[in-house]
Amino acid sequence: MTQPRIVVVGGGAGGLELVTRLGRKLGKRQRADIVLVDRNPTHIWKPLLHEIATGTLDSGLDEVSYQGHSKHNGYRFQRGTLNGIDREARTITLEAIVDDDGTVVLPARQIEYDYLVLSVGSVSNDFGTPGVADHCHFIDSPHQAEAFRQDMLNTFLRYSDPERRTHPKLTVGLVGAGATGVELAAELFGASRMLHSYGFTALDSGKLEVHLIEAAPRVLPALPERISRAVHGELERLGVKIHVDTRVTEANEHGFITADGEPLETDLSVWAAGIRAPAFLSELGIATERNHQVKVNQTLTSVDDDRIFAFGDCAACPQPDDKRVPPRAQAAHQQATQCYHNLRAAMDGKPLKPFVFHDRGSLISLAHFEAVGSLMRGASARSLFIEGRLAKLFYASLYRMHQMAIHGLFKTAMTVVVDGLNRYLRPKMKLH
Numbered sequence: 025m026t027q028p029r030i031v032v033v034g035g036g037a038g039g040l041e042l043v044t045r046l047g048r049k050l051g052k053r054q055r056a057d058i059v060l061v062d063r064n065p066t067h068i069w070k071p072l073l074h075e076i077a078t079g080t081l082d083s084g085l086d087e088v089s090y091q092g093h094s095k096h097n098g099y100r101f102q103r104g105t106l107n108g109i110d111r112e113a114r115t116i117t118l119e120a121i122v123d124d125d126g127t128v129v130l131p132a133r134q135i136e137y138d139y140l141v142l143s144v145g146s147v148s149n150d151f152g153t154p155g156v157a158d159h160c161h162f163i164d165s166p167h168q169a170e171a172f173r174q175d176m177l178n179t180f181l182r183y184s185d186p187e188r189r190t191h192p193k194l195t196v197g198l199v200g201a202g203a204t205g206v207e208l209a210a211e212l213f214g215a216s217r218m219l220h221s222y223g224f225t226a227l228d229s230g231k232l233e234v235h236l237i238e239a240a241p242r243v244l245p246a247l248p249e250r251i252s253r254a255v256h257g258e259l260e261r262l263g264v265k266i267h268v269d270t271r272v273t274e275a276n277e278h279g280f281i282t283a284d285g286e287p288l289e290t291d292l293s294v295w296a297a298g299i300r301a302p303a304f305l306s307e308l309g310i311a312t313e314r315n316h317q318v319k320v321n322q323t324l325t326s327v328d329d330d331r332i333f334a335f336g337d338c339a340a341c342p343q344p345d346d347k348r349v350p351p352r353a354q355a356a357h358q359q360a361t362q363c364y365h366n367l368r369a370a371m372d373g374k375p376l377k378p379f380v381f382h383d384r385g386s387l388i389s390l391a392h393f394e395a396v397g398s399l400m401r402g403a404s405a406r407s408l409f410i411e412g413r414l415a416k417l418f419y420a421s422l423y424r425m426h427q428m429a430i431h432g433l434f435k436t437a438m439t440v441v442v443d444g445l446n447r448y449l450r451p452k453m454k455l456h
C-alpha cells in the first residue's frame with residue numbers, strides 16, 4: 025500500500041513544529057510520506073528577528089538547516105516557493121529557483137499531496153502608504169533583518185565621521201508600536217551601548233534618537249493597558265520618543281510625514297505597523313479574507329477543501345466568541361499540535377476537533393534591560409503581571425519551548441550550555 029503524502033508549506037514557528045512531530049510519529053514508521061517546503065534553506069524563530077536586526081543575536085548560531093534537521097526527524101525537505109495549487113490533481117507548484125545572475129538552478133516543479141498544510145506566516149502591511157515600500161526597512165524575514173543590520177552599521181559608521189553626519193543625533197524612526205516596534209526600539213539602545221564598547225566611540229545612547237510612532241492612543245494597543253503603561257514608562261526611561269495618536273501618511277528619502285503635515289527626518293526608517301498574509305494566497309483558488317488570510321473552519325481545514333489545512337499567521341481561524349485567533353507564536357505553537365491530531369483523524373476517517381486558543385499571556389522584551397508582561401493563571405484566565413528578571417526568564421523560556429519541540433530535551437539542554445559558553449567565547453553582538 026502506498027503511504028499517504030502530507031506536504032507542509034512553510035517551516036516557521038508553527039510549520040517546523042508540525043513537520044517534526046509528523047516526521048517522528050508517522051514518517052519514521054513509514055506510515056506517511058512527510059514533505060516540508062520552504063523558500064529558505066534554514067529556519068530562524070521569527071520572534072528573534074529584532075535581535076538579528078540589531079546584531080545582538082547572530083543568526084548563524086541559531087538558525088536550523090532544514091536539510092540537516094529532516095535527516096534526523098523522518099521528513100523530506102524541498103526548497104521552493106509555493107505559487108499554485110491544482111486541487112483537482114492534488115498538486116502544488118513551486119517557482120523555479122534562480123541564482124543571483126538569473127540562471128535557473130532548479131526549474132518550476134510540481135509535488136503531489138494527499139493532505140496539504142499551509143503555514144506560510146505573514147508580512148508587514150503598509151496599507152498602501154506612499155513611499156513606504158521604497159524607503160523603509162521591514163523586519164519580516166531573516167534576509168530583511170540582516171539588510172537592516174548592515175544599513176544600521178553603515179549609518180553608525182557614517183555618523184562617526186562628523187563631516188558626513190546629516191543630523192546632530194543619529195535618528196531612527198519606527199512606525200508601529202506593536203511588539204516588533206517596541207522590542208526593536210529598546211534593542212537599538214542596547215546595540216548602541218554595545219557598539220560603543222566595541223569601538224564605535226562616536227556613538228553612545230545619548231546621541232541616538234529613536235522615535236516610535238503609533239496611530240492608536242497607546243503603545244501595544246493589542247495588549248492589556250497595564251502592560252502598555254509599564255512598557256511606555258520603560259521606553260521613555262531609555263530615551264525613546266513616543267508619538268501616539270500619530271498617523272504616518274508618507275515616507276520619503278528624508279523620513280516620514282504625519283497626517284498633520286509634520287515632517288520627521290530620520291537616518292533610518294522602519295515600518296512595523298500591522299501585518300497581513302502573503303498576497304499570493306488569494307490567487308490559489310481557495311477562499312481568503314481581505315487581508316489574504318486563508319478562511320478556515322475551526323478544525324483548521326480550508327472552508328473550500330477538507331484536504332487543505334492552514335494555520336498560524338496565514339489563516340483566519342474563527343473562535344467561539346467570533347474573534348479570530350491572534351497572529352502570535354504561541355497560537356502557531358498550539359495550532360501545530362491541533363493540526364497534527366486533526367491530520368491523523370482525517371487519515372483515519374475520524375471526526376476532526378475544533379481548535380480553541382488558550383491565551384497564556386504576553387511578554388515584551390526590552391533588550392537586556394527588562395521584560396514586562398502578564399501570564400494567564402489556569403482556567404480562571406486571571407492574569408498575573410510580571411516584570412524584571414522573572415519576566416525575562418519567562419520570555420527566554422518561550423524560545424526554549426520552541427527548541428524543545430523541534431530538537432527534543434537533550435539537544436535543547438546542550439544548546440543552553442553552548443549558548444552559555446558562547447557568551448564567554450564570542451563578542452556579545454555580530455560586528456561584521
Ligand SMILES: Cc1cc2nc3c(=O)[nH]c(=O)nc-3n(C[C@H](O)[C@H](O)[C@H](O)COP(=O)(O)OP(=O)(O)OC[C@H]3O[C@@H](n4cnc5c(N)ncnc54)[C@H](O)[C@@H]3O)c2cc1C
Nearest residue numbers: 034036037038063070071105106144145336337351352353
Ligand atoms: C520581530 C518580531 C517579534 C515577535 N515577537 C513575538 C512574541 O514575542 N510573541 C509572540 O507570540 N509572537 C511574536 N511575533 C509573531 C510571531 O513571530 C508569529 O506570529 C509566528 O512566527 C507565526 O508563525 P507561523 O508559523 O504562522 O509563520 P512564520 O513563523 O512566519 O513562518 C512562515 C514560514 O513560511 C515560509 N514561507 C513564506 N512564504 C512561502 C512560500 N510562498 N513558499 C514556501 N515557504 C514560504 C517562510 O520562509 C517561513 O519559514 C513576533 C514577530 C516579529 C516579526
